[in-house]
Amino acid sequence: MRASHFPFPSHAMPTQLAALKQWVESVAGLTQPQAIHWCDGSDAENAKLIDLMLATGDLIKLNEKTHPNCYLHRSSPSDVARVEHLTFVCTSKEVDAGPNNHWMSPADAHAKMDALYAGCMRGRTMYVVPYCMGPIDSPLARCGVEITDSPYVVANMRIMTRMGAPALARIEREANFVRGLHSIGDLNPDRRFIMHFPEELAIQSFGSGYGGNALLGKKCHALRIASYQARNEGWLAEHMLIVGIENPKGETHYVAAAFPSACGKTNLAMLIPPEGYRRDGWKVWTVGDDICWMRPGSDGRLYAINPEAGYFGVAPGTSAKTNPNALAMLNKDAIFTNVGVTADNQPWWEGLPEGVPVKDWQGRDYDKANGPAAHPNSRFTVSAVNCPSYTAHAEDAQGVPLSAIVFGGRRESLVPLVFEARDWTHGVLVGAAMASETTAAATGAVGVVRRDSMAMKPFAGYNFGDYFNHWLSFDKPGAKLPKVFHVNWFRKGSDGKFLWPGFGDNLRVLEWMLKRVGGDAGAVETPIGHIPKADDLNTAGLDLPAAVLDQLLAVDRAGWQAEMQAIGEYFAGYGERTPAPLAAEQQRIAASLS
Ligand code: SAT
Ligand code: MN
Secondary structure (H helix, E strand, O other): OOOOOOOOOOOOOOOOOHHHHHHHHHHHHHHOOOEEEEOOOOHHHHHHHHHHHHHHOOOEEOOOOOOOOOEEEOOOOOOOOEOHHHEEEOOOOHHHHOOOOEEOOHHHHHHHHHHHHOOOOOOOEEEEEEEEEOOOOOOOOEEEEEEEOOHHHHHHHHHHOEEOHHHHHHHHHHOOOEEEEEEOOOOOHHHOEEEEEHHHOEEEEEOOOOHHHHOOHHHHHHHHHHHHHHHHHOOEEEOEEEEEEEOOOOOEEEEEEEOOOOOOHHHHHOOOOOHHHHHHOOEEEEEEOOOEEEEEOOOOOEEEEOOOOEEEEEOOOOOOOOOHHHHHHOOOOOEEEOOEEEOOOOEEOOOOOOOOEEEOOOOOEOOHHHOOOOOOOOEEEEEHHHOOOEOHHHHOOOOEEEEEEEEEOOOOOOOOOEEEOOOHHHHHHHHHOOEEEOOOOEOOOOOOEEEOHHHOOOOOOOOHHHHHHHHHOOOOOOOOOOEEEEEOOOOEOOOOOEOOOOHHHHHHHHHHHHHHHHOOOOOEEEOOEEEOOHHHOOOOOOOOOHHHHHHHHOOOHHHHHHHHHHHHHHHHOOHHHOOHHHHHHHHHHHHHHO
16 A cells, blocks of 8 residues: 555565564564655655655755755754754663763663554655665775655765665675664654664664754764774774865875864865965865764774765855855755745855845744744755865775874863874873863753763763773774874954954964974973964964964963863763773873962
């Protein structure tokens, strides 16, 4: 029995893999879909899905002249962000999930989810989506299958992952895949859960269609489940962009950087060098903007891949001034979620200098009194290859070698523009101690300082104490680890204005880092790490008063004493799982500040 609008003929399961067939059959038995469609990832399939969503109103076509093949999706108004309070890690022992996660026993979680899933796909089509995270031929890549009843999720997964027939072929070869089950349910926030079962390599999500809750390849698989897998297998799954910096000599160094959501990761990954740098021949190459999987190569260096194939970026604030590469890639083949539209049906969000919104993100006539036209966490989904700065090295099966790892947060005060960790252990402390003011990417208060170790607070699939220990374990004989830095682009003066220009000018800070890697830039040693002296940074052409630069590079000892104390208390929260070398490092720094 099939609905008349359903465009796919039903066919037998296109796989011989017994474990996959059995799982799909058992899910179908539980959820009772009207039809089952196995996604092959083809253009024809995608075209049919788009037509289906245009017919149901799930998608709205945007201006074909200015934005060919672009669509707008309006979500339920109560389903616009990740829901950390409804996100659980379900390990058999609570301590393995750690104080950094919400925990539920696997038995309780399964009972809860089975009840929600029972019959939830009646009258709907169940899509089976095989996908690969990472280049399809990469030994660092890992596969999964997402079952979903949302065609919007299928269309987004097709952009964000290597989805379809090649992924299924790899899954059949490896016979090992992450099982993700997703239903949008009735979108009732009271019946919404995002459950992770790392020990079963399984994810179960119900009641939300939002990216991080529903595109299970992304945060759920590539971070929460993968971090757990990575610990067992000796690699790292991190919430990091990967960017290549090519200097005028033509040498490219790769940098991975962790920032909490909505702190400018996409902008940094697609940075445009300032005028003078461009003239001198500097170039910036994008490998990834959100997730980085890395592992040591045979030469001892860390090699990184971007497991994703697209960008799921924040629209507001994206403009020709802040991120010209992103703006350029959004002119075609993009799905927009919860942005406003102009009278001639172009997508619109706050921060665009041109255009006037006539409809807001909820489809109401735009009225300032209702708030912004685009939701603050409105998003675009677009294929990575659309980005002008995308590099073919992002497809390298072995990954790209990392020269530096950068941690950063959004801190109005205290934290200098940049500092360098003395060694790996200190670098792990710097990452573990990261803190940032919260943003609109997650439900909850905005602007509160929250400790967010390695920007992984919402994403580590196991106890942070064990996670810090895993990070420390990479420092072994023969390892040629990247240097570790910390940055803060968000310092504000007493007038509330940002002290550092940010955006393209952040390359000046990256240049200093890479010179430090090469051993040819100066720094002063301070208790919190190595900090450039004013003339170690290239500020040529910047309108930056010396006093402001001094403020950006100063260490406020009293402030840092309090910060180190808070960091010590934070580590203590992980009890006996806190690695002793990390606690010792914290004590050493605290002592050298007093
Ligand atoms: O969680 S999402 O991937 O939807 C967005 C983000 O927080 O980075
Ligand atoms: Mn992110």
